Amino acid sequence: MEKKKKPGKAISTLLIGTGIGAAIGVLLAPNKGSKTRGDIANKAKELAKRFKEKKAKG
Numbered sequence: 566m567e568k569k570k571k572p573g574k575a576i577s578t579l580l581i582g583t584g585i586g587a588a589i590g591v592l593l594a595p596n597k598g599s600k601t602r603g604d605i606a607n608k609a610k611e612l613a614k615r616f617k618e619k620k621a622k623g
Contacts, residue, residue, distance in 0.1 A: 594601050 591601060596604070
């Protein structure tokens with residue numbers, strides 16, 4: 566019998582791996598925490614803006 570893969574499990578595994586990688590990256594970052602948090606906030610705003618623009622286009 567062939568097992569069917571569940572897409573939800575793959576997505577959750579991906580998200581967990583991404584979270585672990587992000588946490589390690591923040592811990593090993595060469596910048597101060599306040600600068601790193603600011604950089605993350607700015608990047609999140611930029612990504613949200615791009616998403617809204619793409620959603621508006623199509």
